[in-house]
Amino acid sequence: MTGLPRRRLLGFAGAGVALAGAGAAVGALSSSSSSSDQVRLTGAEAVPFHGEHQAGITTPAQDRMHFVALDVTTTKRAELISLLKEWTEAARRMTAGQEAVEGGAVGGNAQAPPKDTGEALDLPPSALTLTIGFGPSLFDERFGLSGLKPPKLIDLPRFPGDDLDERRTGGDLCIQACANDPQVAVHAIRNLVRIGFGRVSVRWSQLGFGRTSSTSTAQATPRNLFGFKDGTNNVKAEDADALREHVWVAPGDGPDWLVGGTYLVARRIRMHIEIWDRTPLAEQEQIVGRTKGVGAPLGQVAEFDPVDLHVKGKGGQPVIGETAHVRLASAEHLGGVRILRRGYNFTDGSDGLGHLDAGLFFLCFNRDTGKQFVPMQAALAAKDKMMEYLEHNGSGHFVVPPGVREGGFWGDTLFT
Amino acid sequence: MPLPAVRLTALLGSVLLLAACGDEPAPAGAGGPIAVEATDDACKVARTTANTGNVTFEVTNKGSKVTEFYLFAEGDRILGEVENIGPGLTRRLIVEVTEAGKLQTACKPGMKGDGIRGEFTVSGEGRKATDGDAGLAEATKSYQRYVNSQADSLLAKTTEFVDAVKAGKVEEAKALFPVTRTYWERIEPVAESFGDLDPKIDGREDVIEEGMEFTGFHRLEKDLWQDGLQADSAGVADRLLTDVKDIVAKAKAVELTPLQLANGAKELLDEVATGKITGEEDRYSHTDLWDFRANVDGSQAAVAALRPVIQGRDAALVTSVDEKFKALDELLEQHRAGDGFKLYTELSEDEVKALAAAVDALGEPISRVAEVVSQ
Numbered sequence: 112m113t114g115l116p117r118r119r120l121l122g123f124a125g126a127g128v129a130l131a132g133a134g135a136a137v138g139a140l141s142s143s144s145s146s147s148d149q150v151r152l153t154g155a156e157a158v159p160f161h162g163e164h165q166a167g168i169t170t171p172a173q174d175r176m177h178f179v180a181l182d183v184t185t186t187k188r189a190e191l192i193s194l195l196k197e198w199t200e201a202a203r204r205m206t207a208g209q210e211a212v213e214g215g216a217v218g219g220n221a222q223a224p225p226k227d228t229g230e231a232l233d234l235p236p237s238a239l240t241l242t243i244g245f246g247p248s249l250f251d252e253r254f255g256l257s258g259l260k261p262p263k264l265i266d267l268p269r270f271p272g273d274d275l276d277e278r279r280t281g282g283d284l285c286i287q288a289c290a291n292d293p294q295v296a297v298h299a300i301r302n303l304v305r306i307g308f309g310r311v312s313v314r315w316s317q318l319g320f321g322r323t324s325s326t327s328t329a330q331a332t333p334r335n336l337f338g339f340k341d342g343t344n345n346v347k348a349e350d351a352d353a354l355r356e357h358v359w360v361a362p363g364d365g366p367d368w369l370v371g372g373t374y375l376v377a378r379r380i381r382m383h384i385e386i387w388d389r390t391p392l393a394e395q396e397q398i399v400g401r402t403k404g405v406g407a408p409l410g411q412v413a414e415f416d417p418v419d420l421h422v423k424g425k426g427g428q429p430v431i432g433e434t435a436h437v438r439l440a441s442a443e444h445l446g447g448v449r450i451l452r453r454g455y456n457f458t459d460g461s462d463g464l465g466h467l468d469a470g471l472f473f474l475c476f477n478r479d480t481g482k483q484f485v486p487m488q489a490a491l492a493a494k495d496k497m498m499e500y501l502e503h504n505g506s507g508h509f510v511v512p513p514g515v516r517e518g519g520f521w522g523d524t525l526f527t
Numbered sequence: 528m529p530l531p532a533v534r535l536t537a538l539l540g541s542v543l544l545l546a547a548c549g550d551e552p553a554p555a556g557a558g559g560p561i562a563v564e565a566t567d568d569a570c571k572v573a574r575t576t577a578n579t580g581n582v583t584f585e586v587t588n589k590g591s592k593v594t595e596f597y598l599f600a601e602g603d604r605i606l607g608e609v610e611n612i613g614p615g616l617t618r619r620l621i622v623e624v625t626e627a628g629k630l631q632t633a634c635k636p637g638m639k640g641d642g643i644r645g646e647f648t649v650s651g652e653g654r655k656a657t658d659g660d661a662g663l664a665e666a667t668k669s670y671q672r673y674v675n676s677q678a679d680s681l682l683a684k685t686t687e688f689v690d691a692v693k694a695g696k697v698e699e700a701k702a703l704f705p706v707t708r709t710y711w712e713r714i715e716p717v718a719e720s721f722g723d724l725d726p727k728i729d730g731r732e733d734v735i736e737e738g739m740e741f742t743g744f745h746r747l748e749k750d751l752w753q754d755g756l757q758a759d760s761a762g763v764a765d766r767l768l769t770d771v772k773d774i775v776a777k778a779k780a781v782e783l784t785p786l787q788l789a790n791g792a793k794e795l796l797d798e799v800a801t802g803k804i805t806g807e808e809d810r811y812s813h814t815d816l817w818d819f820r821a822n823v824d825g826s827q828a829a830v831a832a833l834r835p836v837i838q839g840r841d842a843a844l845v846t847s848v849d850e851k852f853k854a855l856d857e858l859l860e861q862h863r864a865g866d867g868f869k870l871y872t873e874l875s876e877d878e879v880k881a882l883a884a885a886v887d888a889l890g891e892p893i894s895r896v897a898e899v900v901s902q
Contacts, residue, residue, distance in 0.1 A: 272734045385887060386797045389894030391790070410621055421610040422620055463876070464804060464883035493736045499801075 154291040157236035160206045162514040163371050164359065167240030168451065168476050169348035171327040173289040176319035176455040177296040178377065178472065179304065180246070180282025180507055181311040188254045192526050194310045198243075198303055199520040208236030211302040228305070231298035239290040241299055243521045244375045244509025249283040259525060261366055263374065264510045265481050270492035270503065279379050279505030282314045287375070287474065289453075293320065315505065317379060319455020319472045326453060332406060332414065335471055336382055336456050337500075339399050340406035343414055344441075346451040357449045357483065358476050360513075368524040371513030373476045376484045379457075379505030382470040387500045398496045400435030408437060420444070434496040440487055448483050450475040470501075480508060559583075560619070563634070565612070566590040570634030570643040579624050579651035584609075586634075587617040595635040597642065598622050606630065610638070626653040662836045663785040663900070670788050670832035674714050677825075678775040681710035685771045692747055692756070692764040701751050705809075705817035705867060708744060712821035713828070715798060716791040717778050724774045728767065731807070743767055745809075752811035785833065789897035792829035795822040796890045804883045806871040816868035819882075820859055826893065827852055833900060841899045844892060851889035858885050 158166050183191060201211040210216050215227025250260030286303060290296040297318070304313055323335045324342030328349050335341040346353045355361065360369045387395070396402055396409065406414040410422040410430035418437055422430045431438050442449050453476065458469040477483035492498060512522045560583040562573040567590035586596040586609060597608040598620070607622035624630070627650045633642035684707040691700035711718065711729065719725045726735065728743045735741050742763050750760050783791075802808045803819040830837075830848060838845050858881060862869045874882075 268737070271736045274733065383801055385890075386800055389793060389797070389890050391894075391897055394790070411619060412621075416619070419609065419618060421612075421618070423605065423608045423610070424622065425604075425606055427605045427608060464880055465887060466883075489737070499797075 155235035155237055157207050158238050158240050160203050160241075160515065161517055164373070164514045165240075165242045165511060166206070166514070167242035167287055167289050168358070168373065168453070168511070169326055169354065170238070170240050170289070171330050171348065172322040172324055172453055173238050173240070173291045173296075174320075174322055175290055175293040175296050176322075176472070176474075177288045177293070177300045177316065178319070178474070179286050179288075179300050179316040180314045180377075181284045181286070181304070181307065182314045183249065183253070183283040183310065184312050185310040186253050188526075190310050191254055194307055195243075195522050195526070196520045197306050199515060201302060201306060202241040202299070202521070205231075205299045205302065206236065206239045206241055208234075208239075211306070228298065228301055230301075231295050234292055234295055234298075237290040237292040237295040239288065239295050239299055241303070242287040242289075242375075242511065244285040244287070244511045245522065245525070246282045246284065246507065246509050248281065256525070259366060259368065261369055261510050263364075263479050263481060264508065265485075267376070267480075267506060267508050268485065268489075270488050272492050272498055272501075273503050273506075275506050276504045279315045279317075280507065282507055282509075284311065285375070285377070285507060285509045293318070317377075317457060317472050317505070318459075319457050321456040323454040323456055323471055324452040326451065335454075336384055336458075336469055337387055337395070337399070339395075339401060339403055340414065341454075341471075342452050343401075343406055344418070344449075346449055353449065354451070356478075358451050358478055360478055364478065369510065369512065373478060373511045374480045375507075375509045375511050376473070376475050376477070376480055377505070377507040377509070378473040378488075378503050380471045380473050381468065381502040381504050383466075383500045383502070384469050385466050390500075397432055397435060398500075400431045400437030409435070418443075432496075434494050436491070436495050436497045439490045439495050445487055445490065448487060450477045450483050450487065476511065560585045563587065563596060563632070564589055565594045565596060565634040565636065567592055567636045568643070570596075570632065570645060572632050572645050572647065575632075575646060576648045576650070577624070579627055579649055579653060582622050582624055582649070584620045584622075584632075585617055586612060586620060588612045588614050590614060590636050592637045595638050595642070596620060597631075597633040597635070598624075598647065599631040599633065600628065601630075603631075624649050627651055660785075660836070662839070663833075666785055666832045666836055667783050667788060670829055671783060673828045673832065674717055674781075674783075675779050677710050677714045678778045681707070681714075682771060682775045684710060685768055688747075689764040689768045692751075693761045695756060697751055697756065700747075701812070704744070704748060704751065704812060705814035708809075708814070709817055709821040709824075711744070712798075712818045713825035714778060715822065715825065716794045717781060717783075718774050720781075721774055721777050724770055724777075728770050728774065731810075743770070745811075748809060748811045785836070785900045786897055788829045788833055789900045792826045792833075792896060793890070793893050795826035795829070796886055796893055798822050799886050800883070800890065804879065804886065809871070813870040813872045814868070815871040816859070816862055816874075820868065823852075823855060823859065830893070830896065833896065837896060837899050840902055841895075844895060844899060847892040848889070848896070851885070851892060855882075855885040855889055858882055 158170055160166060185191060205211055210227035212226040216225050216229040216232050219226055247260070247264050247266055250256045250264070286300060288296040288299045300316070322333050324345050325332050326345060326348055328347050332340040332343050346357055358373050360372045362370050392403060400418070401408055407416055408418040408431065410419060418431065418441055420429070420431055420438055420441065420443055424430050438444055452474070454471050454473045457472050458467050460468055462468045475484055512525060515521060515523070561577070563584050563586040564571040565586055565588050584596065588594050591614055593614070594612050595608060595610045596612065598606045600606050606624065607620050609618045609620040612618050630647040630649055632645045632647045635642035684703065688700060688703040688707045691703055726739065729745065730741065730743055731745050732741050732749070744767065746763050747760065747767065750756050799819055799822045803815045803822065806813065806815050808818055809815045834845065862874065
């Protein structure tokens with residue numbers, strides 16, 4: 112053990128500049144996402160923490176995720192603010208590939224517990240992003256925020272078929288950690304939780320092992336646990352117009368502190384994969400509305416061919432059925448509505464009945480949940496044939512404040 | 528019922544459109560896609576012959592009106608169409624043509640009238656439909672008889688159940704509830720294929736869409752076991768009978784294909800695995816095991832109808848299915864109580880798990896029946 116702080120070897124130069132380790136040539140990847148400064152992630156490098164928007168939204172989706180929802184246990188506004196400041200500092204460091212605290216793992220007093228838990232020592236930044244959100248329950252009387260609650264931070268309605276577990280629902284705060292190494296993501300959440308003891312406590316948490324959406328055109332479309340490509344028509348980082356229209360809160364949307372922010376919806380969706388696996392291929396494809404191999408919309412040839420809802424086959428039956436997933440979720444069906452999806456596959460042990468508790472941890476970002484996610488989910492819950500294989504058992508809605516400027520802290524536009 | 532989605536494609540409307548669209552990009556056929564230039568008064572099809580298989584049209588609207596393009600078989604049977612092609616747009620239509628013959632193409636500028644027709648000739652080998660098999664035809668007839676008999680009993684028992692509810696005879700109605708549902712659950716995939724009727728008859732409170740009233744069996748179940756009969760219980764009972772009459776008539780008129788039978792057998796077990804094994808279905812009465820038994824009965828009936836065909840094609844599959852049905856039967860029968868079954872809440876965790884494992888074990892071979900039938 113050299114005693115060097117974690118990852119200093121990897122060449123961290125300072126806030127706002129990202130360097131990869133060991134000679135890999137990588138440009139700065141801005142979280143403000145203008146297409147010119149998007150570069151393909153090689154997997155190990157750092158993603159800048161500062162920017163107009165928080166990282167972890169349009170950042171090309173990393174392979175792993177650890178998401179945590181927390182309840183604030185302190186009732187003192189000052190304590191909450193100081194926590195957000197401490198968290199921001201730790202997040203700045205960890206996303207740059209450093210320990211949560213300088214010299215935290217092994218550089219401190221030998222008689223003191225280490226200030227960094229240490230499991231990420233020697234690991235590269237791994238494109239770690241940390242993204243914070245505030246739940247509706249944070250905006251009550253405790254912290255003097257009730258007047259500042261965004262009207263669009265609604266309580267989600269109950270959708271048909273919802274089977275929500277209280278222990279996987281809600282939260283005053285959430286933190287999404289995404290990285291290309293699961294240990295780096297878990298290390299980040301663990302250390303942030305630790306910093307928060309006495310002020311926050313974990314309400315629920317979820318690990319994800321494989322991204323189910325691409326958020327950049329530079330990424331191939333991944334597959335979900337049904338074996339289908341997922342997120343082909345996602346809003347992508349390179350499409351600045353779509354991001355402005357569908358993702359970022361703009362001046363005039365209200366409230367002012369939120370400009371540059373967005374809204375996050377999390378849904379834990381259990382997938383009855385055992386039943387799905389007994390379903391014939393042709394039926395699977397009709398349920399999804401795409402082919403399983405290349406992922407082409409039914410009636411078309413290639414993955415990125417436009418979904419054409421107006422093609423009909425024998426007897427005038429629509430080729431993409433009335434209850435097909437891609438039809439119901441399509442912008443055309445929903446009057447132009449789109450969302451940016453950023454979900455992950457999960458398996459969490461067994462359901463106790465001989466099945467895997469597996470599914471998709473759905474995460475999406477949108478500018479107005481009531482007008483985007485809600486109508487989309489309402490249409491799917493009511494008609495999507497895929498619902499027979501799904502069960503939504505966890506849920507959360509959070510407002511995601513804008514990005515942090517140099518010297519600022521998470522949520523500073525709300526608290527100052 | 529399962530989640531609210533409609534099992535249309537699975538059992539009834541199983542139009543395997545472009546069945547060959549699996550993995551490989553649809554082959555364009557000799558000469559590639561056929562360009563169609565549609566204007567307000569012409570419909571130029573670049574090539575008017577093709578071989579059987581997938582035929583691809585690329586339709587460009589060079590006119591000023593929104594248009595449509597059709598491929599018709601004899602008697603104006605639609606083989607494929609693409610609608611809503613705006614001026615300047617190009618859209619693709621891939622049609623799987625299974626038989627040689629004289630077809631017609633049509634553009635419909637303004638989306639009305641008979642359209643601008645043209646001859647289109649398809650030659651080559653046709654594909655033999657499996658439905659022609661005499662054994663399969665007998666299988667569907669035999670299963671249809673089963674559906675009819677269950678539907679008759681469903682109507683008779685529902686009438687008794689509804690009368691008991693309306694007369695305020697709570698104990699009698701409670702006794703009739705699981706018996707009546709048995710006939711429903713045995714033919715559930717057939718009944719479920721009639722869209723809106725299923726949620727009205729069998730909707731659970733948690734899966735009802737917003738704005739839709741909670742009616743049917745489970746509403747009355749809640750009244751009988753939990754809330755007591757309500758002012759509108761009699762009305763709900765009347766509506767249940769009306770809806771059941773409706774669905775019985777439809778179920779008896781439906782024409783099933785062998786593939787639908789095979790998928791129905793599988794779906795009944797899916798029902799058990801997702802709804803009954805968890806005790807979600809009958810959450811007030813806890814009579815889930817009755818429904819469980821009925822779903823298994825229904826699955827067994829569909830397989831029995833197909834049995835001669837499967838026996839001839841894959842005897843080992845029949846043996847496997849028989850064994851697994853027997854194992855599940857034996858397990859279920861252990862939970863008999865009198866003429867019926869124990870309450871779901873009386874089962875231990877281990878007993879539930881053993882039932883789940885037996886259903887999974889049966890589900891795997893059952894899921895292969897469709898493949899054998901379609902050979």
